[in-house]
Amino acid sequence: MVTSAPENPQNPADALPKSWDPSAVEAELYQGWVDAGYFSADPASDKPGYSIVLPPPNVTGSLHMGHALDHTLMDALTRRKRMQGYETLWLPGMDHAGIATQTVVEKQLAADGKAKEDFGRELFIDKVWDWKRESGGTIQGQMRRIGDGVDWSRDRFTMDEGLSRAVQTVFKRMYDDGLIYRAERLVNWSPVLQTAISDIEVKFEEVEGELVSLRYGSLNDDEPHVIVATTRVETMLGDTAVAVHPEDERYKHLVGTTIHHPITERQIPVIADDYVDPTFGTGAVKITPAHDPNDFEMGLRHNLPMPTIMDKAGKIADSGTRFDGMDRFEARVKIREALAEQGRVVAEKRPYLHSVGHSERSGETIEPRLSMQWWVKVETLAKAAGDAVRNGDMVIHPASQEPRWFAWVDNMHDWCISRQLWWGHRIPIWYGPDGQVECFGPDETAPEGWEQDPDVLDTWFSSGLWPFSTMGWPEKTAELEKFYPTSVLVTGYDILFFWVARMMMFGTYVSGDDAIGDAKVPFTDLFLHGLVRDQFGKKMSKSRGNGIDPLDWVDRFGADALRFTLARGANPGSDLAVGEDHAQSSRNFANKLFNATKFALMNGAVVAELPARGDLTDADRWILDRLEQVRADVDEAFEKFEFSKACEALYHFAWDEVCDWYLELAKVQFAEDADRAAHTRAVLGTVLDALLRLLHPVIPFVTETLWKVLTGGESLVVAAWPAASTQTADDDAARRIEDMQKLVTEVRRFRSDQGLKPSQKVAARITEIDAADLAAQVPAVRSLARLTDPAEGFSATASVEVRLSRATVTVELDTSGTIDVAAEIARLRKDLAVAEKELAGTSAKLGNEAFLAKAPAPVVEKITARKQIAEEEIARFTARLAELGQA
Structure with a gap:
């Protein structure tokens, strides 16, 4: 038996603010997580590894809605896996973005009447590095605002010394293997960028x-x-x-x-x-x-x-x-x-x-334009990338994207990897004075007097090495041993060919070397999400003026609202349309969760050992069983990368079942004896504890705030993910609660039709409640439907008949002085019309010999039952109309 918590003059709810204000807590919470080292990955850990590399955004840019979607989904995956006991690495970084970055710096020089040629190659590159140091932190700040749980200690840049070493190493290997060559071929040529x-x-x-x-x-x-x-x-x-x-x-x-x-x-x-x-x-x-x-x-x-x-x-x-x-x-x-x-x-x-x-x-x-360029011979590399999917070494989600993958890799043309720029990885080819051409690796030095090729490599060449170069390749490192291959790549289907294919080609190419070992692919799962569109389904663009700055939503609605909006719309391979209404709805959800938890705390909800199942009410068993089903649904959805399904399940459980029903039922149970109240507080605490854990990967800020006060725990970031229940679901309790909900809903609808105020109490007599097996639910029905016990001499002026699973319950109400007879007649006629339409439809099917000959027996039985119910309802509605003089 659970006993009541001791009286505490300081209610835990007092630790929460009056209302949820994301801007007041998000920055401090995030920095606290970073300072505590929650996001730091330990390759020496004995936990199983789970890793994701962040698709590196261009250093020149800022996060748009597509990035925000990417980051939300990756953060949700890693937060959940961390809670499940994995050693998680979410590795951040940025791309040097050769053309984009050089263009930005050249425009700055042009504003002063200068060109890059006025400085020469080396001085110009120094200026680009200066710009990167000054402006490159914009995206990092935005990632923190969104709540990205990345390991900042491992932040990488595609021009870092270690990544440059990886580029030179793989270039030389491929050149020596005959996979890189120089030839005059047709290219996309930019006359402005030249x-x-x-x-x-x-x-x-x-x-x-x-x-x-x-x-x-x-x-x-x-x-x-x-x-x-x-x-x-x-x-x-x-x-x-x-x-x-x-x-x-x-x-x-x-x-x-x-x-x-x-x-x-x-x-x-x-x-x-x-x-x-x-x-x-x-x-x-x-x-x-x-x-x-x-x-x-x-x-x-x-x-x-x-x-x-x-x-x-x-x-x-x-x-x-x-x-x-x-x-x-x-x-x-x-x-x-x-x-x-x-x-x-x-x-x-x-x-x-x-x-x-x-x-x-x-x-x-x-x-x-026909131009002399450096090329990668892709035939064998592309075949390996295709075979990796065919063999199941890498799984594409959704599978419907596989044909597009094969169509691309099976018909790929050789890849032009040279760019006529100054900013980027210089091609490691040197030319001797007597016409010699040689490739030198990172530990080799060209002879004096030799000149290096002036071109740099395509940005996609270095970013194609990202999954393993960021972990120290070509050196054999603890990070590669623990976290490679990475667990999943999350990205939009629109760059399936350009970046994903490059990574797969490089990953299969280096497979089997000393540093990589047996890893056949750079990631074992590929999740492709759709594009973020505006609320009308239009593609966001500057020209249309319909782009949305994700940080604007963070400022106005909070990071949780941004994240929940995006995750709730994310189905594998499908585009998602979002607008301010969606963000406001998500903000309302966070408010609802906050208010519900605060109410529970004010009423003594605690996370404590649950009493025996037999000591719980139907409502308690029902909500615990629903929690278990939702947990299972959420787990299944996450494993299939069905974020929308996970969010929908949690949203409707939290709002429709916990807040709209169980909290109301809890109020009734709080008013009963001490044991019953204590049991309710324990159940409510247990449900909220698990619900906040399940929601944390998607909305980390509000859940962290509430969970720490509810449980006194350290942080949800490192809390355990809810485990499967060992209890058998109570189907009878679920049936009784479902019937009770239907009964209350019908009475509320009748009251609304009569124009009764929601708070107005009405005397009522409930009959056939025992036959419906709902005797124990009478206090809840009366409380939730605002019905009082009938006094002596009670005389009903209206009634509501509700067909439940085991019996038809009649609620007779004394609405004298309150009932709107005309409204009641209109309601009955409306219900009668619906029942008559149902009778006509079922009668037509049952009278169709061709249908009866083909339809399975269970289908015929179901339609027969529907016809019988319609007949009973028609008789009931007709009788009630007669009582009101409408025979």
Whole structure:
């Protein structure tokens, strides 16, 4: 038996503020967690390891809603695993973001009338490091505001000395293995930045252009000629062929001949290729291999010349025409005018909407350009990345994303890894005075007089090593032994190909070396979440003006509200739409939790040993059983990365069952004898203790505040995760509580229909309560439905009949002077209409011979039962209407 806690003049509830104010406690709580070392990982621990590496945000940026979602989910996973007894490592860091960072610093110099060339490479890089030291802490501050439980002692940067060593090491290994080579290939070229850029840094936009049809060959209709259509007239200066489909009868006689180029005066061949679509336009296309990806591939197939007719700045160069020196867009106009003068412009289609790639950083139109670059040969690496998923070494969540993964890695092209920048990892290739080319590793020195390659590596090269370079690779470290491979990678599906694939290729490549050991992959699970969209489902962007600063929500609603909003909407692979209403709802939830716990504390709720099951009420057993079911549901959802399901289960349990029902039932039980009150306080304390633990990974601040006061414990961060109960669920108690809830709800609905105030008490007689097996629930029913015992001479003026699982209970009320007869008639007629519709529907099904022949017996039985209930309700509603003179 649980006894009451001793009288304490200082109620624990007094330790809580009057209301929940996140801004007053969050910063102090977070710093307390850090100072206590709760987030620090110990590789020497005998606990099982669990690790996540933070996808490194660009050092130039700040956290947007996508980052906030990422961080919330990773924090929830690591907090839960820590509570489950794992040694957890959540490793933070930032990416040097080569192009973005160099662009920022160059813009600062430009504001002072300077350029990077005024300083030279070394001094410019020093300036970038200065900027990084001054501005690089923005994101760290934002992470603290959100509540990220990362191990700050292991904060990494992709240009750190240790990570640079990893980059040089893997580059040399791959170079020596023949996986890295130099070749002239087509790349995405930025004329403003004057460098190759990656696919992810190209944003395609719909733009209005003009589709111009041009005549190649003779102007005489009786002599060979071809009409082609293009949106890029200027690239015709680099044309080396005209292509048609092999089966196109219109052009078969021209295939293998040459045709006059209208500007360069060259004769260019007419070739046949299956790539050409004979149904599009005229069925003939001009081929410019050095300035179009598809043309480049065709040029390789047909061994065509590939002259580059634009320089690094996007100006016409070396074309041998009068257009040399013109900007590409100026040349487009001038060349079209020159062709029009010749009578070669057959047609112009304006406007012509088409998709054009633009530089994410500098905004200008990207130029496909033939350029000498460094490349990774990806065939064997991509196959290993694909096989890792096929073999189950790495599992993708949701599985529906697997086809996209295979479509990418099974068809991957060689990767351009060089960038014409100064900021980044310098390519470790040196050139000797006599034409020697050699790669030197981190412990090697190039001979005097040799010059290093001026290019730097693509940012994705160093970030692709992130899961193991951050733990000390290529050295054999305790961190790698304990925490590698990492447990899960959490990221958006939109960078599945760019970053995730790179990490998988590198991770499988280094597998088996001394430092990595048997680890086959860099992470065993990959969780892909969707994009955060605005409340209308639109993609957030600066141009739309619908972006939301996550820190603005932290300021206005609290970090817990931000986190709960994002986690509650996070389903594997699905986008989530959020708006201020969602954040306010989450803030209301935190308030509800705060007020409920404070109420419980004020009424003596304690975390104590529970009494024997037999000494508990139905309500006590019901809420404990519901807690166990919710715990199991939450555990299952977390293991499947179904954060939305976990949050929904906890939200509705906390609000609908604990607050709306059990707390109200507890008030009734508090008023009973001392033992019953003590039992209730113990049950309530137990439920809140477990509920706060279950909610902590997602909303750590309010739960920490409440739990420490409720339990007197050190911190929820290091508290144990709720364990499974050994008790068998009491189905009878659950049935009785469900019936009691239905009875109370129906009486409340009737009272509302009558216009009775919620606080107004009404005398009532309840019949058939014993038959319904609810005798023990009568005090609760009367309290929650605001019903008093009938006095002598009681005369009912209205009644409510509620069909429960074992009997129909009638509540007769004396509403004399309060009942609205018209409202009661309207309610009964509404209920009668519903019952008649149900009777019609079930009767139709049961009267359908085809349905009865195919339907399983349980289905027929269920419909038959529904028909019987409808008939009974119609009789009841009709009788009641007759009593009110509505026969």
